[in-house]
């Protein structure tokens with residue numbers, strides 16, 4: 001068992017390294033053939049981002065773009081692209097991980113190609129993902145935002161120095177941070193039969209204290225707002241490999257709705273990647289109808305909230321009835337409610353009454 | 363009825379007395395301005411004296427401080443000495459040329475710096491009233507040398523000779539030396555004075571000027587050529603420019619018997635036909651004796667002369683423009699332009715306003731050498747009859763043309779393009795806007811000529827600028843490839859586990875293939891700047 005998992009993660013790393021080397025060879029050969037180097041990749045322009053209703057996710061269309069070093073406007077990003085590819089290969093070779101921000105800083109020493117800001121380096125990394133058709137986690141680049149997981153799941157690390165080491169995720173009452181080590185670990189065993197995803201750290205802590213993981217037999221994940229891609233990958237893996245249903249629990253406002261939707265259908269920004277979306281996941285609240293049914297304390301929707309709601313209403317990901325109903329209700333009542341709103345009925349109400357009821361319904 | 367308490371006295375004053383009381387009119391308004399004005403008047407007389415006989419001027423100017431500056435009044439006494447190699451002045455005229463206001467040799471109709479017979483004398487007068495010292499004038503027309511020491515009798519506008527010595531002239535020297543004392547403030551006039559000399563050297567590239575200042579510093583403005591502009595010819599007046607008084611005087615002194623001959627003889631460009639037509643137009647019998655014209659007839663004639671359309675254009679041979687060659691030599695030399703810089707000079711055809719002929723010459727310079735000196739805005743040099751105009755720039759018509767009439771952006775000139783613009787106006791009557799003679803009135807005809815001249819040059823400027831932009835762009839392009847291709851090569855090799863980066867020379871050569879074409883275009887640029895139509 002142990003041997004097999006390590007070999008699997010080795011295999012993935014090797015294939016990634018091979019892809020990068022192939023890229024290097026391609027460009028090397030172009031230059032040797034007296035050709036200005038260029039690369040082809042799928043276009044990420046708006047008109048090539050298409051909603052695939054089959055898989056309920058945004059994907060890239062057939063339009064391709066060519067990045068050509070003969071083009072004076074492209075040559076700098078092109079050079080940055082090659083540098084980033086080399087940097088990624090170094091990460092894999094040294095078995096190190098890095099973050100988006102670190103990549104931005106690592107180019108600082110490189111005269112003429114250093115990035116003006118992190119948006120620029122993030123963009124180049126997305127280029128590399130698109131060109132290689134692999135998420136950046138595969139070449140060990142992770143985001144800074146850290147979310148956490150808690151519950152009865154035993155994992156086995158594959159990162160250097162921890163290879164084969166196991167841990168149960170109930171060991172730490174604050175939850176275990178979802179970082180590169182956890183993301184690349186193997187899931188060994190679990191007694192849980194569902195995943196409960198919560199938008200906010202405070203509510204996550206409340207649920208741990210109330211032993212919600214035991215009461216609902218669930219793994220708890222908090223996303224710290226809009227969920228990072230590594231968190232989405234984990235949710236997706238749990239759902240796919242361990243066949244666990246996923247329930248998402250957010251604030252009752254347009255922003256909460258969208259946090260749930262990105263977990264379910266993916267984001268426009270990551271249309272070039274698959275394997276991040278979990279279409280089977282369910283948003284269980286806080287719904288607009290919950291605000292009415294549970295008579296929750298509310299705040300008024302701002303103009304900004306309303307504008308966002310209108311956008312969501314038009315978005316193809318929200319075509320289904322549940323979403324349309326909730327969006328319309330939000331608009332009708334003009335109110336929103338946070339997860340904390342339930343505390344008007346006492347601190348344990350949410351675990352004792354609300355969640356069981358909602359899970360029942362789902 | 364009581365008699366008025368105040369007694370009113372009536373008196374008349376002489377012209378020198380008038381200028382004594384109103385010396386600011388002639389530019390001697392304060393100690394720092396006085397030095398500048400004195401140098402200017404004497405230097406201009408010297409240049410006039412050389413140019414009138416087409417001799418390249420060699421001028422030595424020295425200012426020495428003799429009493430240290432007075433801390434309270436911020437002024438000191440200086441000796442100003444100027445030597446030239448001009449015509450010299452015949453002995454009998456020397457005293458009155460420097461001791462009597464309105465005495466001179468330039469009252470005829472041709473272009474010169476001096477006009478009123480005023481500048482030299484008023485300088486002497488200023489020196490005298492501030493230091494009470496005589497002026498020394500040494501001059502020779504090539505025969506013996508005359509040395510005068512004299513003062514001005516201000517009340518009566520006449521010279522007072524203190525000493526007159528005649529010296530042998532073994533070496534056949536010809537020229538004039540003037541030496542006088544005056545009060546002034548050199549430190550404060552220094553920068554304007556230097557600017558004045560530099561700009562004089564710019565419009566007189568054939569002149570050699572040496573200046574030793576009170577601090578013992580030597581300034582040399584060497585001549586860059588010995589070619590002189592064609593000297594102006596004295597012409598008869600043009601009927602358009604005549605006024606009642608001048609016409610009355612002309613009729614009074616004329617020896618001819620009838621008006622037809624009078625017109626032909628006294629005016630330029632009037633033949634038998636034109637004379638008859640004009641007199642007919644004016645309603646004057648061609649047989650009338652000029653002396654018998656009534657005052658009404660004189661007025662009638664002057665009016666008719668202004669309205670009559672068939673006179674020839676005023677004769678421009680009384681003008682002496684510098685010419686494109688000389689003006690560009692002067693500008694090139696004083697601005698230290700290199701061959702790569704843009705400089706183009708253009709001379710318009712003669713034109714006229716109110717019967718006075720005039721010619722506009724203009725130049726625009728732009729280049730690397732300039733950007734270091736004149737940061738940003740447009741530098742304007744103004745000249746009138748080869749006199750640099752240094753004050754009141756923004757009141758001058760040249761300024762108006764540059765800043766209002768011409769839309770520089772159409773010529774690809776941006777606000778921080780270091781342009782140098784020079785305009786030279788030649789005329790028998792410069793349309794000064796004030797007695798200060800520092801700026802030109804916006805006489806519509808003159809304004810139009812200046813505008814056209816500058817627009818003409820600006821078209822070449824646009825070409826120059828756009829080629830430079832193109833060149834810079836091309837260079838930047840190459841630069842970019844030279845910068846990035848090696849890195850692409852380096853990292854692709856590392857990525858592909860190759861020991862050496864691939865050879866990028868063929869790629870760089872391909873980019874550089876356009877270089878010769880660009881370089882040919884650059885080589886053309888000086889031609890754009892220099893070639894004349």
Ligand SMILES: Nc1ncnc2c1ncn2[C@@H]1O[C@H](COP(=O)(O)OP(=O)(O)O)[C@@H](O)[C@H]1O
Pocket residue numbers: 403407408411446448449450451459460465466467468475476477478479480481482483484537538
């Ligand atoms: N350096 C000189 N060389 C020859 N002639 C001179 C010189 N300086 C002055 N003159 C004569 O003195 C005259 C009077 O000079 P000035 O008072 O300056 O009046 P203007 O220059 O207007 O004629 C001149 O017209 C000229 O004939």
Ligand SMILES: [Mg+2]
Pocket residue numbers: 403406407475476477480481482
């Ligand atoms: Mg004079």
